[in-house]
Amino acid sequence: MPMLEIQGLNKAFGGLRAINGLELHVDEGEVVSVIGPNGAGKTTFFNLVTGMETPDEGSIVFDGQDVVGLRPNQILKLGMARTFQNVRLFPAMTVLENVMVGQHSRTKAGLFGAVFKTPSQRREEVEIEERAKEVLSFFGTRLAGYRHDQLSMVLSYANRRRLEIARAMATGPRLLLLDEPTAGMNPRETIELTELIGRLRSEKGYTIVLIEHDMQVVRNVSDRVVVLDHGVKLTEGSYDEVSSNEKVIEAYLGRPAELGA
Amino acid sequence: MVLVAATGMVATFQPRLVIDPIVPLGILFLYLLAFAFGWMAGQPPATLEGYEPATAGSRNVLAGALAGLLGGLCLGLLLIAITVFDLRGVFINMSPELAEILGFGLPVAAAVFVIAVASAFMGALGAGVHLLSRRVRRALIGALTAVIVFSVLTDLFGQLFAGLSLEPVIDFLYTGRGGALTIIGSVVIFGAFIVLFWWMEGRDSTLRQRVQAMPKGQRSRWQIGAALIILVILYFVPRIMGPFVSQILVTAGIYLLMALGLNIVVGYAGLLDLGYVAFFAVGAYTTAILTSPQSPAFNPEISVLASLPFVMVAAAIAGILVATPVIRMRGDYLAIVTLGFGEIARILLNSEWLAPVFGGAQGITNIPDLQIGPLTFSTPQDYFYPIFLFVLLAAYVTFALQKSRWGRAWMAMREDESVAEAMGVNIVTAKLSAFVVGAILASFGGSLFAAQIGSVFPHTFDIVVSITVLVIIIVGGMGSVPGVTLGALVLIVLPNLLREFSEYQFLFYGVLLIVMMLKRPEGFIPSKRRAQELHTEELSQDAWLEIYGEKGQAEQVPEGAV
Numbered sequence A: 001m002p003m004l005e006i007q008g009l010n011k012a013f014g015g016l017r018a019i020n021g022l023e024l025h026v027d028e029g030e031v032v033s034v035i036g037p038n039g040a041g042k043t044t045f046f047n048l049v050t051g052m053e054t055p056d057e058g059s060i061v062f063d064g065q066d067v068v069g070l071r072p073n074q075i076l077k078l079g080m081a082r083t084f085q086n087v088r089l090f091p092a093m094t095v096l097e098n099v100m101v102g103q104h105s106r107t108k109a110g111l112f113g114a115v116f117k118t119p120s121q122r123r124e125e126v127e128i129e130e131r132a133k134e135v136l137s138f139f140g141t142r143l144a145g146y147r148h149d150q151l152s153m154v155l156s157y158a159n160r161r162r163l164e165i166a167r168a169m170a171t172g173p174r175l176l177l178l179d180e181p182t183a184g185m186n187p188r189e190t191i192e193l194t195e196l197i198g199r200l201r202s203e204k205g206y207t208i209v210l211i212e213h214d215m216q217v218v219r220n221v222s223d224r225v226v227v228l229d230h231g232v233k234l235t236e237g238s239y240d241e242v243s244s245n246e247k248v249i250e251a252y253l254g255r256p257a258e259l260g261a
Numbered sequence B: 001m002v003l004v005a006a007t008g009m010v011a012t013f014q015p016r017l018v019i020d021p022i023v024p025l026g027i028l029f030l031y032l033l034a035f036a037f038g039w040m041a042g043q044p045p046a047t048l049e050g051y052e053p054a055t056a057g058s059r060n061v062l063a064g065a066l067a068g069l070l071g072g073l074c075l076g077l078l079l080i081a082i083t084v085f086d087l088r089g090v091f092i093n094m095s096p097e098l099a100e101i102l103g104f105g106l107p108v109a110a111a112v113f114v115i116a117v118a119s120a121f122m123g124a125l126g127a128g129v130h131l132l133s134r135r136v137r138r139a140l141i142g143a144l145t146a147v148i149v150f151s152v153l154t155d156l157f158g159q160l161f162a163g164l165s166l167e168p169v170i171d172f173l174y175t176g177r178g179g180a181l182t183i184i185g186s187v188v189i190f191g192a193f194i195v196l197f198w199w200m201e202g203r204d205s206t207l208r209q210r211v212q213a214m215p216k217g218q219r220s221r222w223q224i225g226a227a228l229i230i231l232v233i234l235y236f237v238p239r240i241m242g243p244f245v246s247q248i249l250v251t252a253g254i255y256l257l258m259a260l261g262l263n264i265v266v267g268y269a270g271l272l273d274l275g276y277v278a279f280f281a282v283g284a285y286t287t288a289i290l291t292s293p294q295s296p297a298f299n300p301e302i303s304v305l306a307s308l309p310f311v312m313v314a315a316a317i318a319g320i321l322v323a324t325p326v327i328r329m330r331g332d333y334l335a336i337v338t339l340g341f342g343e344i345a346r347i348l349l350n351s352e353w354l355a356p357v358f359g360g361a362q363g364i365t366n367i368p369d370l371q372i373g374p375l376t377f378s379t380p381q382d383y384f385y386p387i388f389l390f391v392l393l394a395a396y397v398t399f400a401l402q403k404s405r406w407g408r409a410w411m412a413m414r415e416d417e418s419v420a421e422a423m424g425v426n427i428v429t430a431k432l433s434a435f436v437v438g439a440i441l442a443s444f445g446g447s448l449f450a451a452q453i454g455s456v457f458p459h460t461f462d463i464v465v466s467i468t469v470l471v472i473i474i475v476g477g478m479g480s481v482p483g484v485t486l487g488a489l490v491l492i493v494l495p496n497l498l499r500e501f502s503e504y505q506f507l508f509y510g511v512l513l514i515v516m517m518l519k520r521p522e523g524f525i526p527s528k529r530r531a532q533e534l535h536t537e538e539l540s541q542d543a544w545l546e547i548y549g550e551k552g553q554a555e556q557v558p559e560g561a562v
């Protein structure tokens, strides 16, 4: 049974059919890239899966459970966490706090415990902090040491992207949804992030769905590539199959300057 | 200046002499404004790092003088207008007396000239301050401020010295208790503070550094010692200051309690609640109903202390009631709906329909005093202590929650509600809990208020209370406990201490708000994060450096002024 199975998914904004009869599955341990021209509906697809938008029709089954109609925090708790194309950190919170928030749904201290500092609350608080530091250490020196107490808004662009991934990791997911993780990065940072995505799977065991415009990255990390255009799945397959597919070339050529943007 | 004169402030302030017999408050206030204009106009531009700091020169003084002159000329025009036309039909305050005050009793032409010159002079002085070295400038301004504070707060200092049995000091500095400063007195104060500020320069920071450098054990011993000393001083405050000042402090304490509660709702959770007074009313009325023999519907007549658990429950219910309909609302909508709730609460309490329970416009009277064991609290001096205790409690709760799972969830929700939800924060419980905690703190304030005053009336729970509490946290510094405390002191204590001032309390709030928003939007004592949030431009530059300094060692250098 696939980890994520999507059937007959539809979503329209007014007259615009952003997602149109999408069928898709993701197996445990896979890295799947979703590509397509601007406005193809890739981000909308993530929004639907994570419950931030409600689909008009269709089913989204994660781990055998239909998640349509659940609130985003409930879906997250089932084990799906995402990052955002336009980096949406909590700017006035520190790096460490951003990652600590990620653990909210996995912890349970109540208001009473927080006010009276009960032993179990204190223990949990220590665990939260240690786990946050551990997650951040995955990024080497990039988000380590003095950076823990910096506000996330002072981070460089690349570090913000890394922190978003860290925050998603802290929620304890099995499936990671990364929306254009290399957008705005320089070539060196892009290479570094490509390696990091590989490590996310090999070391942490995450299943990953990735939206990406950089074809180098797509080629290097993905087991399977899904191409979207106008909310419709054009094709799917290995990178080589997809990149030689005529419909795909046409879709991109129709709107130039897309590939490798 | 024209505005100030026109609103009648000058005329009200005038009888109050600052330094007997030469400087009356009204005129001083006017010309201080000219001084402030000059100060602003003469401010040297902010220095950029790496550039030669712009040295203040005659240009700045000129700018200051011009600003002062402009203000003075406007004032002169007003004077002419008053003398030539009778404006009293439109502006009641524009009386011949005002003309007399403004013109120093001189003929109009001469008076205009004198005003213009004097204002320009004050403006130039204000700008000229920038020419002095930092140390001199601080000492001078500090000493001047001290003189003004001593003269304006004559009641406070009179009470202070009397409470300490130092009547001779009063006779020396003032023309009797509550009177104006004498010339000698003001000179002595000025001199003493010049010396004090001169001596202080640099010392406060070295002291702080010394404390920082101490080993941990020693430092915490120092901090405990300092806290103890403050507590001892606070213990004596109400005894020395007497009922008048104590009452003001009690009022400020109740406002502070509410402000700390609202700080959680607005400052942490980012939920702009404009009907906060409703929770205050819930506390006051719950205590009133449960304790007063006069309570119309049922009167168990329990003690005030015993009513507190019920107050807590009632407040929690009220918090949930208000929060439930606004759970899916954001920003402006939430503010408007809560505003509605505040008004509904007051109208319900006032209504004939519910009069059998709440007593309608007559309210509920005969609320007994707070009693804890053998102690009965009746005077304002007595109430200072329990209120102080509750404020401490609220501050503790704030700190404890801030560094907890809940505090983080609230802040995340304030920063970006949908992302917080996508990261696992349950928005429903986060909003409910913020409202409940805020409601409970405010209701304790209401409960103590009811016990202290001895009666509750619906009209007390006006929207103005909500607004005042909000202004306290904005001006003080949102999300910062010391800031909110200072805000309550400045906004509640100051206007009440200045008898002539209380009439202009809201004008004062308005002006203060505008000045703060322009000059220091993060508040007096901001929380660290808010200060940074509002000054990010400086930091983005460093982020740029980091990206482009990639090959260099920029990565190793902490970014920005963090």
Ligand SMILES: Nc1ncnc2c1ncn2[C@@H]1O[C@H](COP(=O)(O)OP(=O)(O)OP(=O)(O)O)[C@@H](O)[C@H]1O
Pocket: A013, A016, A018, A036, A037, A038, A039, A040, A041, A042, A043, A044, A045, A085
């Ligand atoms: N909330 C919304 N309301 C209205 N239209 C929307 C909304 N969200 C997305 N759309 C539209 O749906 C279409 C798909 O948008 P989506 O953001 O999913 O594209 P994308 O594939 O992520 O593109 P990009 O590569 O630019 O990120 C676009 O035409 C967009 O304008």
Ligand SMILES: [Mg+2]
Pocket: A042, A043, A044, A085
């Ligand atoms: Mg997108």
